[in-house]
Amino acid sequence: MKKLSNIKNLLPSVILIVVLFMFWEMGARMVNMTFILPSPSEILLKLWEIKSLLLIEHLPATLSIIAIGLFISIGLGVGLAVWMISSRIVERALYPILISSQTIPIIALAPIFVLWFGYSIWSKVVVTVLIAFFPIAVNTFDGLCSTREDLKELMLTMGASNKDIFMKVSIPSALPYFYSGLKVAVTMSVIGAAIGEWLGAQAGLGYFSRRMMTQFDGAGVFAPIVILSLIGIVLFLLVVLLERRSLNWRKTK
Amino acid sequence: MNKTVLQLTDISFDYKTTKADTSNPILRNFNLTMLDGEFISIIGPSGSGKSTLFRLITGLEQPTTGDVLINGINYQNRFGRVGYMPQEDLLMPWRTVLDNATLPLEIKGVNKKEAYQKVNYLLDEFGLKGYANSYPSELSGGMKQRVSFLRSVLNGSELLLLDEPFSALDAITKLSMQEWLLKQWQALNKTILFITHDVNEALFLSDRILLITNSEKQVEEFNVPLSRPRNLRDLNKQTVIELKDQLIDQLRGR
Incomplete structure (x- = not known):
């Protein structure tokens, strides 16, 4: 029953997408300059043509950047949030820096990372982490701040230790916020990996897309982007699934 | 039956403020002795320090002067020594x-x-x-x-502190919860200190009622002239009605 209504809810956006793609297809055929504006059908054909190259050579490179980047981002983001909640001074010292770190255009900094880390995977991982850790850190921190004071006091009257309060009150309170941050972070991590690859790589979907640009192969530019966006969607859905499983008490609301 | 479960001696309390304003403390020279198995209610207008009293007994606050003795012992750390039930279910x-x-x-x-x-x-x-x-x-x-x-x-713990536990419930549910609480209190053999602003509730539930008046922080004690087990209709007895009127008059400061 619930699944059925979910599909129904998706219908309007599916229709919109189909209509937009139809316009695109018609427009592209009218312009008829494949190297600038390839039509969706041409992109799909291209994708099919080079599928093994993309999936076997370039996808694993990008996926490993995303995986390592996300792993570090979660550790760094959660770590910073916990550190800031544990001490007022740390919060005052770090929070403004955290916010201003996001005003730095990471794309402009990326060449520096290539200088530092060369063409190894780490120059790309750093870009990914710099983009993806932020939503996790800020959301988790807000979540930890949202812990109810009266609940903590009640725990104290039961003789709870600080560790008890952190484990049994703060973490469960922060978990929904953490997942919100993670949802943003996984989509950002795909962007981060692609940017990192543009600037210096020997393999990867972002690298391939950029190489096709220099060859004026419009469909070749778009084909890896389709896969990149699919990665983002799959990661997002995975987080939603994880969230539903671990927060099943929220369903009953 | 005569064991002292809770003893408060000369408790005064004041939130430490920067201003040297000691003229209006939240609690002043509060005394209370609770025996094993007693049910005592505290009524008073809001701001009379009822909830603060609970914070002191549980150990969330420390009295400015005076001692809190639980089972005759003056614990340094009272956390975990009494059962506390807050107003919201939490x-x-x-x-x-x-x-x-x-x-x-x-x-x-x-x-x-x-x-x-x-x-x-x-x-x-x-x-x-x-x-x-x-x-x-x-x-x-x-x-x-x-x-x-x-x-x-x-x-x-034997001692339970209940802070207006039924205030958010509708009238009918409240009545059945009061009856239910009396049953549990007797079955579990607990000592209960109960905060309420509902005079009827206090009369129905308790052995003794402590009334804190707002301005003077004076405490008056009343014995409820009812035996146990009780029935809601007992509240219609003449002696109880007189006590109720007296309590309400005092609460309104007449």
Whole structure:
């Protein structure tokens, strides 16, 4: 029953997408300059043509950047949030820096990372982490701040230790916020990996897309982007699934 | 029956403020001796320091002067010594009824299997049979308060502090919860200190009523002229009605 209504809810956006793609297809055929504006059908054909190259050579490179980047981002983001909640001074010292770190255009900094880390995977991982850790850190921190004071006091009257309060009150309170941050972070991590690859790589979907640009192969530019966006969607859905499983008490609301 | 469970001697309390304003303390020279098995209610207008008194007894605050003795001992750290039930149920929405009630046992480090067994048995006794795996959001207000009460009972102490536990309930639910509380109090053999602003509730439930007046912080004590077990209709007795009128007049400062 619930699944059925979910599909129904998706219908309007599916229709919109189909209509937009139809316009695109018609427009592209009218312009008829494949190297600038390839039509969706041409992109799909291209994708099919080079599928093994993309999936076997370039996808694993990008996926490993995303995986390592996300792993570090979660550790760094959660770590910073916990550190800031544990001490007022740390919060005052770090929070403004955290916010201003996001005003730095990471794309402009990326060449520096290539200088530092060369063409190894780490120059790309750093870009990914710099983009993806932020939503996790800020959301988790807000979540930890949202812990109810009266609940903590009640725990104290039961003789709870600080560790008890952190484990049994703060973490469960922060978990929904953490997942919100993670949802943003996984989509950002795909962007981060692609940017990192543009600037210096020997393999990867972002690298391939950029190489096709220099060859004026419009469909070749778009084909890896389709896969990149699919990665983002799959990661997002995975987080939603994880969230539903671990927060099943929220369903009953 | 004559063991002293709680003794408050000359308690005064004042939130430490920068201003040297000692003229209007929150509590002034408050004395109370509670015997094993007693049910005492505290009534008073808001701001009269009722909830502060509970914060002092639980150990969330320390009195400026005076001592808090629990079972005759002046503990340095009173956390975990009394069962406290707050006004709001404060159940954790992410825990099931069973896990919410088990919380105090969990904190005391009781073996999980043993704890579940004990709680499951009590859930039945408390009229929560079949709700062990429900989440708080699925319960009615009265049921949430029962879980909250069970949680404070499982803290393991004889003394329970209940802070206006039924104030958010509708009138009918409130009445049945009061009857239910009396039954549990007798079955569990607990000593209860109960905050309320409802004079009827205080009369129906308690052996003694302490009335704190707002401005002077003076405490007056009244014995409720009713025997036990009680029935809601007992409140219509002439002596009780007279006491009720007297209490209401005093509360309104006449």
